[in-house]
Amino acid sequence: MTPSAGIGFKADHLADALTVSAEGMWFEVHAENYMVDGGPRLAVLDTLAARFPLSIHGVGMSLASPEAPDPDHLDALKRLVDRTRPALVSEHLAWSRFNGRYYPDLLPMPRTTCLLTQLTSNIAAVQDRLDRAILIENPSHYLDIADHDWGETDFLVELCRRSGCGLLVDVNNVVVGSHNLGFSAEDWLAALPGALIGEIHLAGHSADEKLPLLIDSHDAPVDEKVWALFERLIARIGPKPTLIERDANIPPFAELMAERDRAQAVLEREPAYA
Numbered sequence: 522m523t524p525s526a527g528i529g530f531k532a533d534h535l536a537d538a539l540t541v542s543a544e545g546m547w548f549e550v551h552a553e554n555y556m557v558d559g560g561p562r563l564a565v566l567d568t569l570a571a572r573f574p575l576s577i578h579g580v581g582m583s584l585a586s587p588e589a590p591d592p593d594h595l596d597a598l599k600r601l602v603d604r605t606r607p608a609l610v611s612e613h614l615a616w617s618r619f620n621g622r623y624y625p626d627l628l629p630m631p632r633t634t635c636l637l638t639q640l641t642s643n644i645a646a647v648q649d650r651l652d653r654a655i656l657i658e659n660p661s662h663y664l665d666i667a668d669h670d671w672g673e674t675d676f677l678v679e680l681c682r683r684s685g686c687g688l689l690v691d692v693n694n695v696v697v698g699s700h701n702l703g704f705s706a707e708d709w710l711a712a713l714p715g716a717l718i719g720e721i722h723l724a725g726h727s728a729d730e731k732l733p734l735l736i737d738s739h740d741a742p743v744d745e746k747v748w749a750l751f752e753r754l755i756a757r758i759g760p761k762p763t764l765i766e767r768d769a770n771i772p773p774f775a776e777l778m779a780e781r782d783r784a785q786a787v788l789e790r791e792p793a794y795a
Contacts, residue, residue, distance in 0.1 A: 522547060522574050522608035524760035524794065526784035528777050529767060532565055537774035539572060545785065547608065549576040549764050555605075556597040566605060576609040576720065576764065577602060578689075583618035584643045584657070585630040591618065595650050602651055609720055609762065611656035611689040612647070614640075614677075627660060632671040637680060644684040656689040656719045657681075661737035662698035674712035687719035692747050692754065693766075697726050697735045706750055715758025723747055723784060724766035740769035743780055752787050760788040 525545025530538065538548065548569055555566050569575070579598060582590055602610060615627035630636060648654055659677065671679070677688060690713065699706035725741030728734070743765065755761070765780045788794050 522576075522762050524762050524788060526763045526765065526781045526788060527574075527576065528765050528781050530569060531771055532562070533771070534774045534777075535565055535569070538569065541573075541778070543778070543782070543785070546781075547574040547576065547762070549578050549609075549766075552577050552579040552598055552601055553581045556594075556601055563604075570605045570607075575605050575607040576611065576762070577605065577607040578658075579610070579612040580627065581617060581623070582612045582643075582647060583616045583623075584612055584640055584647070585614060585616040585628075585636065586618050586643070587636075587639055588618065588620075590643055590646050595647060598647075599650055602653075609656060610651060610653065611658055611720060613658050613660065614680075615660050629660065629662070629664070629666055631666050632669040632673065632676040634670045637671070637676065637683070640680060641683040644680070644686050648685065654685055654687060656687045658689040658691050658722070659694055660698075661691075661694040662702050663734060665702050674709060678712075678714065678717065681717045688713065688717045689720045689722060690718050690754070691722040691724070692750050693722065693724040693726055693739075693744070694737055696744065696747050696750065697737045700735045706746075707753070710750060710754050711757070715761075718758060718761055721751065721754070721761050721763040722766050723751055723763060723780075738769060739766050742776075748783070751784070755787055755791060759793040760791045763788060 523545045527547035527549060530548040530550050613627050616630060617624050617628060695706045695709050723743045724739045725743055726735045727738040727740060729736055763784045765777055
């Protein structure tokens with residue numbers, strides 16, 4: 522995929538999306554919304570895939586679970602990937618399943634050496650089944666979990682070395698975590714080798730009504746601090762596929778395209794853009 526900018530696809534935007542002629546345009550979809558055997562939802566995705574490159578972003582593989590990936594879930598993802606042939610496939614660094622029970626959230630984990638080994642095994646199972654490398658997204662943070670063996674960026678780099686996966690760097694997640702836990706977002710991003718980064722997410726966030734926390738809500742335009750960090754990151758590592766995410770308070774398609782065009786302009790400033 523050209524290291525250009527795309528948008529998270531919403532079915533209500535299909536008619537507008539199919540009129541887009543912007544160079545390098547692509548869309549990302551959540552895998553679990555399309556892991557079905559047929560029907561109108563898949564038909565919409567087929568129409569989109571025939572026109573634009575896709576990125577498939579999973580939210581339910583539960584890679585940080587002490588259990589191996591659910592084989593039925595993995596088989597369904599394999600069918601979707603084979604059907605749409607996406608340019609990129611990614612998943613979250615989180616867990617949402619234990620003892621066969623699913624939880625409706627992306628739950629945090631301790632960065633222990635033991636879990637690093639389990640994660641490497643789980644990612645290998647996914648990559649072997651899909652016959653391709655995947656990208657792993659850094660989580661948002663809301664509380665400081667005790668008993669980490671690794672700093673976060675060192676953990677991510679080592680996970681890539683052991684598993685052969687790459688990174689999906691969500692800059693908004695870094696901003697939210699840096700506010701909530703009190704670390705430097707600039708230092709966090711500077712610690713990641715650019716060669717490991719295969720995709721970038723940009724999104725908005727909101728403030729909690731009762732606690733001094735930022736929430737990774739995806740319900741607002743991309744924050745100016747996120748834009749500033751993104752520009753510095755691209756200046757350091759060069760252009761990478763970059764996504765505008767919005768999952769609540771969905772605006773008209775034109776507003777998302779305006780943010781997409783702003784990200785595209787940042788990427789095109791770099792001499793390596795092609």
